[in-house]
Structures are given as structure tokens and as C-alpha cells.
Amino acid sequence: MSDIKYIRVGTSFFKKVKAPTISGDFNEILVPWNIETIKQDYGKTFVGDIPKYDGFTCIPSHTNFKQICSDFYNKYSPLSNKPKEGSIEVSTLFTKHIFGNQFELGLDYLQLLYQKPVQILPILCLVSKERSTGKTTFLKWLKTIFENNLTYLTNDSFGSQFNSDWTNKLLICIDEVLFNKEELTERIKYLSTTNFNKLEAKGKDKIEAEFFGKFILCSNNEDNFI
Numbered sequence: 001m002s003d004i005k006y007i008r009v010g011t012s013f014f015k016k017v018k019a020p021t022i023s024g025d026f027n028e029i030l031v032p033w034n035i036e037t038i039k040q041d042y043g044k045t046f047v048g049d050i051p052k053y054d055g056f057t058c059i060p061s062h063t064n065f066k067q068i069c070s071d072f073y074n075k076y077s078p079l080s081n082k083p084k085e086g087s088i089e090v091s092t093l094f095t096k097h098i099f100g101n102q103f104e105l106g107l108d109y110l111q112l113l114y115q116k117p118v119q120i121l122p123i124l125c126l127v128s129k130e131r132s133t134g135k136t137t138f139l140k141w142l143k144t145i146f147e148n149n150l151t152y153l154t155n156d157s158f159g160s161q162f163n164s165d166w167t168n169k170l171l172i173c174i175d176e177v178l179f180n181k182e183e184l185t186e187r188i189k190y191l192s193t194t195n196f197n198k199l200e201a202k203g204k205d206k207i208e209a210e211f212f213g214k215f216i217l218c219s220n221n222e223d224n225f226i
Contacts, residue, residue, distance in 0.1 A: 006038060008052045009073055013038065027148045028077070058168040060117035060149070060212055075168055077148035091141075098126065098138050113146070117170055117212060123192050124216045125226075135218040139173045142216075146170055158184065164201035167209055173216045185226055188215055 005016050007030075015033040018026035038047060057072040065078045099106030112119050126135045143150045150171040157166075158174060166172050191197060197211035217226065 004050060006033060006050045007073060008050050010053075010055055013050070025080075029148075030075075058210070060170055062114050062117065079145075079147055079149075081145075094134070094138075094141065098134055113170070113214065120193060120195075121214050123188065124214070126216065126218045127220070127222045129220055129222050131220060136175055139175060139216065139218065142171060142173075155184070158188075162200055162202055163197070164199055164204075166213070167197055167199045167211060169213055171216060172213045173218070175218045176220070188226075191215070 007014050007016065013033045013035050014030040016028055017031050018028050020026055035047065038050075053068070053073040054071045055073075056075050057069055058075045059066070059069055060076045062079055065074075065076070067074050067078070095106050095110070096103050109121060109124065112121060126138065128135065139150075139152070149169055150173060151166045151169045153166060153172055153174050155174065158172075191211065191213065192215055194211060196208055197213075198206045199209040200206045219226075
């Protein structure tokens, strides 16, 4: 049963596929799949063996991840890499470069991200008028650690009413941010301190969902980026 690539959630069928990335890795995603196509490929009796769940949930964990929680399918992405003992000299030098005299706070932030992903954390703002200081590289570094649980947004996409692509993510990163509307500033302040958010997708009703996302903002405008 564990090697079946299909699941049924509620009354809808999905296929677990591994989408290739530029780096050569793969992101596992769920793609809606037609039941008639499944029958054509595997026969009618195959459908009865497909695991069935009552709905979706999203419960983040990096140390005790569970794919199934009380008959609900967990949409949080498990990490493919596991910690092991070894040298962290390069990572330490890099984080010192990024956080400077706030290095200890930076380590606390990273540790809480990994060990306590539902913990509310401050908005992390990486600002420098100089270019090529490592801000974007830091986001890429975090992406390799937290993988599909980190997403990039633009100013426009954050301002959109549709948020289903980022509401269930751990890290929401906005590079070259410039919020010149007060409503966007107030929205990000609210989201950084709340445990719930209204999830909205095109053509679907809003639903209230638990929110655990952390925002990272990068900008070259030191004084007025937000």
C-alpha cells in the first residue's frame, strides 16, 4: 500500500508526483487526477486499494513529522535531509556575515524555525544599501534546508487576494521589497502575530486556516522599504 502513488481526499483523487528542479532535486507535489484515467491505467479494482482520507490538514514538524493525522492528509512537506554530526564552519561563517553583531539572535531564529516551527517569530528584515551582500544567497541557503516549505513572493503577489500558494508555508520570503501602501504594511504586521488566516483560492470559498508562516524581507532601501 505504501508504494501507491494515488490518494483520495474527501471525494477527490490526487497523484503524488515528483517535479524535477533546476538543481537536480525533486519536489513532491499532489496533482488532481481523474478517476477514469486511473481505471484506464490500472483497472477498476485498483481504485478500491487507494488510501482514503477525510480531508487535508497542515501540521509542521521537522523532528516528528506525521503524514497522516487522524484520517487527514498532512500537506506540510517533510524534509529530505536529516541532521548528522559534522563541521558547520562554513554555515557559521555565513550566518555571522548575514547577522553581524546579532549573530546569537540569528542562531536562535534558525533553531526555532527547525525545532518549533509553530512558534511566532519577528519579521526578519535583511537590509543593506550595498548590493551583493548575501541577502538573496541567504534565502537560497534557507531554501535548501526547508525545501518546499519556503516560498518566494513579489510585492504584487503578496497584495493579491488569493493566498492559497503561500498560506501553508513556513517561510514567506519577499526579495527587493518596497511596500508603499499602508494596507500592505498593516497586513504583514497582522500576519506575523496571528495564528489564523483566511485561505482563499480562485473559484473557492474562503476558509479559516491555522497560520504559522514567518516573513523574511530583503531590500536595498535601508530607510523606507516598509
